[in-house]
Amino acid sequence: MNNNIYIIYGKDAKSMTKDLLKYVDVNKYIPRNSKIAIKPNLVVAKPYTSGATTNPQIVEGIIEYLKENGHDNITILEGAWLGASTKRAFEVCGYSEISKKYGVKLIDTKDDQVKKVNVDGYELNVCKSVFEYDYLINVPLLKGHCQTKLTCALKNLKGLIPDSEKRRFHTLGLHKPIAYLNKAIKTHLIIVDSLMPDPDFEEGGNPVEKDFIALGFDPVLIDSFAAENLGYNPYDIEYIKLAEKLGIGKTTGYNLIEINPEKKPRLASRKSSIVGKYAKYIDERDACSVCYANLISALMRLDEEGYLRKIEKKLCIGQGFKGKGIDGIGIGSCTKNFDISISGCPPKSTEIVQFIKSKI
Numbered sequence: 559m560n561n562n563i564y565i566i567y568g569k570d571a572k573s574m575t576k577d578l579l580k581y582v583d584v585n586k587y588i589p590r591n592s593k594i595a596i597k598p599n600l601v602v603a604k605p606y607t608s609g610a611t612t613n614p615q616i617v618e619g620i621i622e623y624l625k626e627n628g629h630d631n632i633t634i635l636e637g638a639w640l641g642a643s644t645k646r647a648f649e650v651c652g653y654s655e656i657s658k659k660y661g662v663k664l665i666d667t668k669d670d671q672v673k674k675v676n677v678d679g680y681e682l683n684v685c686k687s688v689f690e691y692d693y694l695i696n697v698p699l700l701k702g703h704c705q706t707k708l709t710c711a712l713k714n715l716k717g718l719i720p721d722s723e724k725r726r727f728h729t730l731g732l733h734k735p736i737a738y739l740n741k742a743i744k745t746h747l748i749i750v751d752s753l754m755p756d757p758d759f760e761e762g763g764n765p766v767e768k769d770f771i772a773l774g775f776d777p778v779l780i781d782s783f784a785a786e787n788l789g790y791n792p793y794d795i796e797y798i799k800l801a802e803k804l805g806i807g808k809t810t811g812y813n814l815i816e817i818n819p820e821k822k823p824r825l826a827s828r829k830s831s832i833v834g835k836y837a838k839y840i841d842e843r844d845a846c847s848v849c850y851a852n853l854i855s856a857l858m859r860l861d862e863e864g865y866l867r868k869i870e871k872k873l874c875i876g877q878g879f880k881g882k883g884i885d886g887i888g889i890g891s892c893t894k895n896f897d898i899s900i901s902g903c904p905p906k907s908t909e910i911v912q913f914i915k916s917k918i
């Protein structure tokens with residue numbers, strides 16, 4: 559596999575993407591008449607300026623490059639996170655407009671049929687349409703994640719499984735199924751948006767201008783680079799380690815090629831701080847990302863309003879609390895057996911704020 563990771567610095571997402579693709583001469587890797595799928599990260603219906611979603615101008619740059627090289631069979635595939643509307647994300651994030659402008663299809667994987675896949679004895683439910691494409695271009699955002707620390711190429715494929723499977727992934731601890739999912743679905747090319755991602759939180763809110771786009775072919779190597787960029791050792795992220803063990807790619811030995819080093823900004827590499835600050839108030843057991851993220855958002859609001867120091871009992875969240883009655887404050891329907899619990903699957907962060915205020 560190609561061990562190079564190519565970086566371009568700047569702010570003009572579309573022209574940077576096209577320059578990067580031309581520099582690497584990506585067209586020589588794409589077979590003629592390929593059915594091409596592009597997978598951005600549209601986890602929530604928030605514009606890219608929030609730091610949560612892939613900049614649509616990067617996807618525009620990819621489409622223009624592909625079309626200029628004779629590729630016309632292009633589809634954008636995505637499924638927003640649990641309980642969120644992908645169609646709304648397509649609208650809000652600018653992808654409906656891209657679809658009209660370039661005549662590319664948009665597929666909401668939440669509407670898709672499900673295919674059972676067995677990878678070395680490990681069973682997964684994957685959206686069927688993924689397997690109809692010859693060439694998958696993964697376009698993740700290099701972001702922090704409140705449970706796995708990092709989300710980039712490997713975790714981005716989670717948008718290609720149904721919501722029920724997303725829930726099940728959390729009961730399985732996320733890392734192992736994410737690694738196996740990447741064995742089930744082959745990524746051919748990765749173009750990483752690191753223009754203004756949120757380095758702490760997958761839902762965005764605190765974007766940091768990092769001003770670069772990266773390109774590579776090995777999702778494990780890309781995620782290792784991404785982990786280091788956020789200040790982690792790649793082996794701190796369990797799914798990276800597992801993916802390497804499964805032979806999906808390598809964690810070491812990438813060759814960094816900076817196309818325009820003269821434009822390199824001063825990058826701040828740091829570990830997640832916001833999520834770590836609030837994690838001590840939480841007892842998390844197999845919580846879905848959206849539920850956990852809503853709780854973190856709620857704690858940020860409570861912190862701003864001076865309520866945080868009044869929280870004395872642990873806030874319990876996750877599918878691991880189903881059927882249990884523990885002396886804590888339960889967040890979400892999974893904790894309905896608690897004496898004190900808010901329902902909802904997931905509960906909204908505004909509801910959690912009001913609920914916690916009423917219980918402390």
Ligand code: SF4
Nearest residue numbers: 846849890891892903
């Ligand atoms: S209540 Fe929260 S953790 Fe439980 S299944 Fe629903 S979203 Fe997931």
